[in-house]
Amino acid sequence: MMAGSPASLSGQDVGSFAYLTIKDRIPQILTKAIDTLHRHKNEFFEKHGEKGIEAEKKAISLLSKLRNELQTDKPIIPFVEKFVDTDIWNQYLEYQQSLINENDGKPRWFYSPWLFVECYMYRRIHEAIIQSPPIDDFDVFKESKEQNFFESQESLIALCTHLQELRTTIEDLDENQLKDEFFKLLQISLWGNKCDLSLSGGETSSQRTNIINSVEELKPFILVNDMEHLWSLLNNCKKTREKASVTRVDVVLDNSGFELVTDLVLADFLLCSQLATEIHFYGKTIPWFVSDTTVHDFNWLIEQMKGSNHKWMSKCGADWENSIKMGRWVYHDHIFWTLPHEFCVMSQVAPDLYAELQKAHLIFFKGDLNYRKLTGDRKWACTIPFRQALRGFHPAPLCSVRTLKAEVQVGLQPGQAEQLAASEPNWMTTGKYGIFQFDGPL
Numbered sequence: 001m002m003a004g005s006p007a008s009l010s011g012q013d014v015g016s017f018a019y020l021t022i023k024d025r026i027p028q029i030l031t032k033a034i035d036t037l038h039r040h041k042n043e044f045f046e047k048h049g050e051k052g053i054e055a056e057k058k059a060i061s062l063l064s065k066l067r068n069e070l071q072t073d074k075p076i077i078p079f080v081e082k083f084v085d086t087d088i089w090n091q092y093l094e095y096q097q098s099l100i101n102e103n104d105g106k107p108r109w110f111y112s113p114w115l116f117v118e119c120y121m122y123r124r125i126h127e128a129i130i131q132s133p134p135i136d137d138f139d140v141f142k143e144s145k146e147q148n149f150f151e152s153q154e155s156l157i158a159l160c161t162h163l164q165e166l167r168t169t170i171e172d173l174d175e176n177q178l179k180d181e182f183f184k185l186l187q188i189s190l191w192g193n194k195c196d197l198s199l200s201g202g203e204t205s206s207q208r209t210n211i212i213n214s215v216e217e218l219k220p221f222i223l224v225n226d227m228e229h230l231w232s233l234l235n236n237c238k239k240t241r242e243k244a245s246v247t248r249v250d251v252v253l254d255n256s257g258f259e260l261v262t263d264l265v266l267a268d269f270l271l272c273s274q275l276a277t278e279i280h281f282y283g284k285t286i287p288w289f290v291s292d293t294t295v296h297d298f299n300w301l302i303e304q305m306k307g308s309n310h311k312w313m314s315k316c317g318a319d320w321e322n323s324i325k326m327g328r329w330v331y332h333d334h335i336f337w338t339l340p341h342e343f344c345v346m347s348q349v350a351p352d353l354y355a356e357l358q359k360a361h362l363i364f365f366k367g368d369l370n371y372r373k374l375t376g377d378r379k380w381a382c383t384i385p386f387r388q389a390l391r392g393f394h395p396a397p398l399c400s401v402r403t404l405k406a407e408v409q410v411g412l413q414p415g416q417a418e419q420l421a422a423s424e425p426n427w428m429t430t431g432k433y434g435i436f437q438f439d440g441p442l
């Protein structure tokens, strides 16, 4: 632990959300992954013959072994399969080992920091798959992500229709109306983060009602609301920028399916309102926390939308494909997002990524896991300032847009946490509450 920062959340704290996640949710996710491999047996056979069946068996046995290690709290073992990030991961394992003072103590599932072991678990799933050619490009979570998209169709159509109406009237909106729309789409993107598939243990979690109508009702559940700062910043960029100069907004994506569409709708609006001129997205290199967006999910979703029977949904898909072609939308991959590191070490561990983020005028960090990494997933008092928890991470003005699904929250008013806890003991972990937490220029 670095001087001055509190201990990490960990499965050591029996009964904590971290503990329950390691004990119940993670094994459940592993079991579901094993089941998914089973169900694709025929597909593997049709594609690869006997070799496909062999590979399926191998992947399943590796995942069963992993589940057993976890449930018996075995030591965390190094990665063996060569991949782009293997060395960095194994170095990090050694670092975790070095933090343990006891003689011969080893990092273990219920003992080490939760953020570390949870990331490690997803990286081990990936290792099991890449150790099992020829099915080494199989995404065990793909089906769930696609299901989430299909189950949210109605709400997505309403959203696409809203966006198209907005696009035709946007020229006539005055500044206040534009601001209202910005706030509305921000909130839709916030509540879109309820739909992740990790909290639900891989079970479906989609948006079945029209989210646009719910925004007003949900306002009281926003615990930190820095939307005004975001508006001032971007509106100011718009007013003061020279012709042909750039306002760049970066979005560190979270979940695919419904949430991703809400992010893309917001991105579309930022460009057509001229609040921004360029949007950069960051996704995951490997399947991650069940529902996180990979480049395949990103392309798949836009392709699906383009091919939709619904006029406005298909228009969104076509427009977005065009934005990518024209370079107004840029998608980035970086292995740092699937490492276990807190963001405060990004400038050392991934200086190229840090430098890329520094080019933004504003960075959105979507979702709970990003918040955990922003704050280091530590036992901060709820009232300490956001900036303090960031511990020097300031590539550019940034804003966390997340619903609360882990026991870490900073920057609250004195008494706010106590009041919430009194009426709802699980207020931090159900996804019911949300934040827009901004950290401005230094």
Ligand SMILES: O=P(O)(O)OC[C@H]1O[C@](O)(CO)[C@@H](O)[C@@H]1O
Pocket: 021, 025, 118, 193, 196, 197, 198, 199, 254, 255, 289, 366, 367, 368, 369, 370, 372, 403, 405, 406
């Ligand atoms: O998709 P999100 O918003 O990052 O949420 C994923 C969440 O899953 C959990 O890890 C539960 O396993 C949350 O605590 C976590 O941060």
Ligand SMILES: [Mn+2]
Pocket: 196, 198, 254, 255, 289, 291, 292, 367, 369
């Ligand atoms: Mn996620």
